[in-house]
Amino acid sequence: METTYAHLIDGTLVPGRRHFDVVNPATGAPFAQCPDATREDVDQAMAAAARAFAGAWSRDEALRRRTLVHMSEALGAKVDEIGRLVCMEQGKPLANATGEVKGAAQILKLYADEPIPRDVLVDDAKARVTLVRKPLGVVAAITPWNFPVATLVMKLGPALLTGNTVVAKPSPFTPLSSLAIGAALKDALPAGVLNVIGGSDEVGAWMTAHPAVRKISFTGSVPTGKKIMRAAAEDLKRVTLELGGNDPAIVLPDVDPAKVAPKLFWGAFANSGQVCVAIKRLYVHEDVYRPILGALAELAKQVKLGDGLEPETQLGPINNAPQFRRVQELVDDARQHGGTVVTGGEPLSRPGYFYPPTLVTDVGEGVRLVDEEQFGTALPVIPYRDLDDALAQANRTHYGLGGSVWSGDVARGEEIALRLESGTAWVNQHMSLNARTPFGGMKWSGLGRENGKWGLEEFCELQVLNAAKG
Ligand code: NAD
Secondary structure, three states: OOOOOEEEEOOEEEEOOOEEEEEEOOOOEEEEEEEOOOHHHHHHHHHHHHHHHHOHHHOOHHHHHHHHHHHHHHHHOOHHHHHHHHHHHHOOOHHHHHHHHHHHHHHHHHHHOOOOOOEEEEEOOOEEEEEEEEEOOEEEEEOOOOOHHHHHHHHHHHHHHOOOEEEEEOOOOOOHHHHHHHHHHHHHOOOOOEEEOOOOHHHHHHHHOOOOEEEEEEEOOHHHHHHHHHHHHOOOOEEEEEOOOOEEEEEOOOOOHHHHHHHHHHHHHHHHHOOOOOEEEEEEEHHHHHHHHHHHHHHHHHOOEOOOOOOOOOEOOOOOHHHHHHHHHHHHHHHHOOOEEEEOOOOOOOOOOOOOOEEEEOOOOOOHHHHOOOOOOEEEEEEEOOHHHHHHHHHOOOOOOEEEEEOOOHHHHHHHHOOOOOOEEEEOOOOOOOOOOOEOOOHHHEEOOEOHHHHHHOOEEEEEEEEEOO
C-alpha cells in the first residue's frame, strides 16, 4: 500500500506542502498522512479546471465518452488496492469496501453510454426550436466519509459526461481513496479535467467561495449544506445538495416478523448505520412489536462487529472519534429520558471506535435519538396503534430523504408509502438504490437529485436554439 498521497492538479501528482493524519477507526491510530491543500493549491486546481473546460473537453462529446470508458478501466484495475484503503480509512468490511470501488467503476462505464438529451420543441414552417444541454463549467465536488468512493463517482460520471471539469475534495476522515482514485485516473483523462485535492473543512469553504466554480455538488450534513447554499448565493453558483436523513420505517400488523426482521436490521445497521438512507426510526404496530423487537435483538447479539480487514466481520467501527462520541451521547441521552436499552448501549472495551448495534425502546418524539440523525449503530424502536398517528410522527421532521412501509399487502404498502414526505418511499425494502433512479431529499434532506437523467440535468444549463426558417 502507498504511504504517501498527493493531490492531482492539472494532470500532475502534487505532493502536499502540509499534512494531517488519517486514522484507522478499527485501531484508533493514524496509519497515513493526507496532504492538506493550501489556498495556492486550490487556486491552481481551479485554474487547471477552468483551462481544461475552455479547451476541447467541453465541446467534444466523443472524447468524453471514450474517456469515461478509460476511467472505468483504470479504476477497475485498482479495485483491490483502493478497496483495502476504503476499509482502512472508513472501517467498513473489506468485501463491502471492494464492492463499493467495483460498483464505482461500473457507474463510470454506465455514464459513458448515457444519452445527453436534445429535444426538438418546435419544428414547423417558421422555425426549428431545439433544447440543448450545455455544461456549466468548473464543478466543486465535495463528499462525506460514509461512502467516499460511491459519493465521488456519482458526481464524476454525470459532471464529466456533460462536459464540465471537476475539482473534488473528499472528507478529511476518508481522503486517501479519493486521492488514490485521482492517481489511478491521472493518465486516463486530459490534464485539468479532474483535479482531486485533500483538505480540511476549510478547504471546502475556499472551494465553494472560489470565483472559478460554477456548480457545487455536495454530499454531506444539513448544517454544511446550508453553509454551502449561503456561500453559493453571492455568485449564484448552481448547487446540488445531498444531505442527511432521519428515515422512518413503518411496519404494519400484517407482516411476517421472521421474514421482515433481518431486512429491517440491515436497513438500519448496514455500514454501521452510517448511511444517509438507513432506517433511523422504526415504527412497529403493537400487534407485531414484541416478535419484531425480539428478532432484531437476536440479530444484534449475533452480528460480528470487528476490524473490516478480518474476513468474518459484518459490521465495522464508527468512522471517526466525533461521530463515535455523538452516538454514545444520543444513547446516553435517551437513557436519561426514560429509554430502555435492549441491546448494546456501551462501546466495546477495545481500541477503535466500536459501538455495538443498540436497540432503544420507550422513547418517542422529543428525545434526541428520535428527532436527530444518529448516523451510527443505534436505533429507536417505537410501537404504534394508529397508522395515521405513525405517519404523522414519521413526517413530523425537517428531514425527507427516504422512508419505507412494510406490509404483507404490497398494493396497500404502496398506497401508504405515498403518504411519506420523502424523496424515496420504499415498500418492503429500504436503502435499495439504482444508478438510473433519481436520488435525493425533500425538505432539509437536500436540493436537486443525483442519478439517471435527472442527475445529468443538474450538471447542465438549458439553452434554447431557435432558428428561423425560410
Ligand atoms: P459534513 O457536512 O461534515 O462534511 C462533508 C464534506 O463537506 C467534507 O468533505 C467536509 O470537509 C466538507 N465541508 C465541511 N464544512 C464545509 C464548508 N463550510 N464548506 C464546504 N465544505 C465543507 O458531513 P459528514 O459528516 O462528512 O457526512 C455525514 C453526513 O452526510 C450525514 O448527515 C449523512 O446523512 C450525509 N450524507 C448524505 C448523503 C445523501 O446522498 N443524501 C449521502 C451520504 C452522506
